[in-house]
Amino acid sequence: MGAHISIPMYQRAVKQRYRLVGLKCLKCGKINFPPKAGCKYCGNFDQFEEAQLSGKGKVYSYTIIAGAGAPPEFSEEAAYRRFYPVVLVELDEGPRIVAQLVDVEKDQVEIGMPVELVIRRIYTEEDVIRYGYKFRPKKD
Amino acid sequence: MRRVAIVGAGQTPYGEFPTLGVKELFAWAFKDMLHSVDKGIDPREIQLAYIGSLSAGSGFQLGQLAALLMGHVGLPHVPAIRVENACASGGFALYSAICAVASGKCDIALAGGIEKMRDVSSTKTKYWLGISGDTEFERLAGLTFAGIYALVASRYMHEFGLTREQLAKVAVKNHRHGAMNPKAQFRREITLEMAVAGAPVAYPLNIWDCCPTTDGAAVVLLCSEERAREFTDHPVYIIGYGAGTDYLAVQDRDCITSFKAARMAAQEAYKQAGVKPEDIDFAEVHDCFTIAEVVAYYDLGFCEKGEAGRLLDEEATSLGGRIPVNVSGGLKSKGHPIGATGCGQAYEVFNQLRGQAKNPERQIKNAEIGLSHNVGGSGGTATVFIYRREG
Ligand SMILES: [Zn+2]
Numbered sequence: 330m331g332a333h334i335s336i337p338m339y340q341r342a343v344k345q346r347y348r349l350v351g352l353k354c355l356k357c358g359k360i361n362f363p364p365k366a367g368c369k370y371c372g373n374f375d376q377f378e379e380a381q382l383s384g385k386g387k388v389y390s391y392t393i394i395a396g397a398g399a400p401p402e403f404s405e406e407a408a409y410r411r412f413y414p415v416v417l418v419e420l421d422e423g424p425r426i427v428a429q430l431v432d433v434e435k436d437q438v439e440i441g442m443p444v445e446l447v448i449r450r451i452y453t454e455e456d457v458i459r460y461g462y463k464f465r466p467k468k469d
Numbered sequence: 470m471r472r473v474a475i476v477g478a479g480q481t482p483y484g485e486f487p488t489l490g491v492k493e494l495f496a497w498a499f500k501d502m503l504h505s506v507d508k509g510i511d512p513r514e515i516q517l518a519y520i521g522s523l524s525a526g527s528g529f530q531l532g533q534l535a536a537l538l539m540g541h542v543g544l545p546h547v548p549a550i551r552v553e554n555a556c557a558s559g560g561f562a563l564y565s566a567i568c569a570v571a572s573g574k575c576d577i578a579l580a581g582g583i584e585k586m587r588d589v590s591s592t593k594t595k596y597w598l599g600i601s602g603d604t605e606f607e608r609l610a611g612l613t614f615a616g617i618y619a620l621v622a623s624r625y626m627h628e629f630g631l632t633r634e635q636l637a638k639v640a641v642k643n644h645r646h647g648a649m650n651p652k653a654q655f656r657r658e659i660t661l662e663m664a665v666a667g668a669p670v671a672y673p674l675n676i677w678d679c680c681p682t683t684d685g686a687a688v689v690l691l692c693s694e695e696r697a698r699e700f701t702d703h704p705v706y707i708i709g710y711g712a713g714t715d716y717l718a719v720q721d722r723d724c725i726t727s728f729k730a731a732r733m734a735a736q737e738a739y740k741q742a743g744v745k746p747e748d749i750d751f752a753e754v755h756d757c758f759t760i761a762e763v764v765a766y767y768d769l770g771f772c773e774k775g776e777a778g779r780l781l782d783e784e785a786t787s788l789g790g791r792i793p794v795n796v797s798g799g800l801k802s803k804g805h806p807i808g809a810t811g812c813g814q815a816y817e818v819f820n821q822l823r824g825q826a827k828n829p830e831r832q833i834k835n836a837e838i839g840l841s842h843n844v845g846g847s848g849g850t851a852t853v854f855i856y857r858r859e860g
Pocket of ligand 1: 354
């Protein structure tokens with residue numbers, strides 16, 4: 330049983346989830362990601378333009394999820410991989426976002442490490458694959 | 470606004486009760502409350518009830534729970550409102566009931582909370598416990614609340630040098646306290662070695678950093694100052710009460726090593742009460758994970774930013790220390806029946822201030838001012854109450 334969110338096909342229209350598009354506030358100049366109806370920095374409600382985020386940033390904090398710490402829809406993955414890292418990343422443009430970190434050994438994860446965004450499989454529910462963003466260590 | 474007193478409080482033991490349903494659990498706490506009213510009360514005097522619960526809507530699909538429970542204790546016509554703010558549901562039920570009495574809307578109100586968590590599989594529990602964050606983002610990253618609090622812990626350790634041992638000291642302390650509490654779920658002490666080496670859940674947190682799932686209920690009887698002496702010569706006044714809210718997702722907050730919602734609630738409560746953190750004799754704080762208690766020390770003004778580890782090393786927050794925290798055992802050892810927790814904390818403070826902690830070993834001596842702190846999710850909502858014994 331998973332969290333009841335919109336169906337994957339429909340989600341692909343969601344720019345923030347598949348293309349990391351945020352909203353730049355035209356009043357204070359800061360970028361809101363995920364986009365909000367009211368700017369989290371100045372409260373402006375109606376003057377925004379879309380802003381493409383680079384997907385590059387640094388690890389601000391992290392955890393290594395082990396079996397018992399995984400939500401039910403991730404328990405298969407936790408059982409198979411034994412653990413998976415999740416990072417809170419501060420993007421170069423300012424916003425912080427949380428996602429899994431892949432292509433890394435668990436003892437290599439540290440605060441401050443440069444990472445970049447990739448689109449990966451999140452989990453499968455009712456035989457439908459849900460894709461979304463994750464991070465991997467930055468390749469030069 | 471009028472002053473508001475607690476004149477009675479009741480709580481079931483916290484634990485696992487496979488033979489009891491929500492109605493029976495609630496009635497148990499309600500009856501315990503009635504017995505605590507020194508001069509007695511006709512329950513029909515209650516004019517309004519707020520009852521906190523999370524699973525009623527999200528786990529068990531029960532609507533109108535508050536009216537259902539009040540009907541079961543013979544009060545079908547008391548206006549009853551269910552309150553849901555995740556783990557702070559009980560705190561917000563209490564906050565709402567205090568406001569109702571303070572405003573003059575009614576003289577006598579009930580605040581309560583209940584959760585029956587041991588009836589469903591751990592998979593279902595993790596499902597519905599995980600829905601109180603910003604699900605769309607945090608959940609899709611593969612996080613439950615343990616993982617979210619682990620992000621807080623990692624950052625705290627990085628910024629302030631908090632050690633794994635210091636985190637474990639919260640668990641050791643609260644289990645030591647809980648072992649003395651006849652109503653606690655886990656009445657056993659644990660060693661620092663055990664607490665450091667538990668099975669991993671979400672690094673840096675292990676199983677001993679996490680509170681259990683629990684069945685339980687708690688209720689608090691509130692009364693206007695004008696009528697308090699009809700029911701007891703030893704009322705406990707709620708001299709300050711505050712609430713705060715924040716973005717649910719930690720990714721949306723500038724600072725994750727302190728919870729703004731809790732700081733707001735504390736500031737409001739201190740200001741109203743006219744007291745300072747150093748005036749607090751003891752506190753019940755929201756330790757759903759060990760790191761949550763660490764964060765609370767600063768949010769409540771018990772230490773400077775980043776200094777929580779030192780408080781633990783000095784045993785300042787242990788029973789007998791400068792400011793004992795969670796003498797009940799806290800959520801960690803007493804248990805955490807989500808919706809009941811905020812009212813269960815008030816039950817503990819009420820009894821400690823009246824010298825009725827049951828077991829003399831765990832009675833705080835000569836306490837005059839107590840505080841309780843209840844947090845929803847990972848800091849999305851919070852309440853803080855300051856209590857003073859009078860008479
Ligand atoms: Zn703005």
